[in-house]
Amino acid sequence: MVQHGLDEIADIIENIRESVEFVNRFDIKRLPCAEIAQQLQIPNKILIRDCRTRWNSAFKMLSCAIKFKEVFPRFQDREPQYDCCPSIEDWNKVEKVCNILETFWIAMHIISSNAYPTSNLFLREIFKVKTLLDSKENNEDDFI
Template sequence: MVITGHWIDSSWKLQKRVLSLVHIPPPRRGVEISDAIFKCLKEWGIENKIFTISMDNASNNDVAIRLLKDTFSMSKNLVCAGKLFHVRCCAHILNLMVQDGLSQIVDITNNIRESVEFVNRSDGRLLLFADIVQQLRLPGRKLIYDCRTRWNSTFEMLSCAIKFKEVFPRFWDREPHYNCCPSEED
């Protein structure tokens, strides 16, 4: 677990530092997460200066937040009675929303992903694909893979693939083993 501190310095500039890297062996229960965070804050001497904590939406993190909030509430150090203490990770929430949207076109993204993997699996296929791209005078020559759990990576793969929408059917005509050609509608 990485514990990162964010604060505004005396010049009103936002600062960010990694405070600790903590190994928490499985099972990673909320109590262990809470204890590790509190220990780090004590070591830095900032346990009385915490305004908010941001974590993703895992249930063990919810338990950790509840335990930390209880601990900080005892010393009455929480601003706004702790109403702002737990700030959900916006990047995690955004990723969940986009993944939900991508689930509506899962067949299309899987087809594109299979096409990218098929083309990139051999040098001969890569060369054939690049030749077709060159014949069509398209910019770029290479498809990119995505990381399935990162929506922005899938977006980049799809954005790249759409530039080659005229190439896929021509590649299909020339490559007998290619069976995942995206349709015009895809």
């Protein structure tokens, strides 16, 4: 289910993945990006890569990259070879997807962190996921 949602924005995820890899590839590229982040008063954070086969890894990468969404266009102005900068619309879609994925991520951690999850732990989380999916189904046109 989560993977299907990620497939809806696969091209955007790929642009963000390429952006993260481009910046992290060489220290010489990381420095201008860090300078821009500092000018924008973004706390010392690093861009993290994801594992393409794990949705929670993609969620972590996207959540981290969102904090740098204002850095990438400025970095593109300084780096002529950087050509995969996500647009504002792309970032809006990623933020919506991350809001949904966060509900799944929290539920996964609550359910899987206990050796014996009891119904009072996981039913509440499953209800949150169901409510989220129902609301997104009713507002599908507003989503992506």
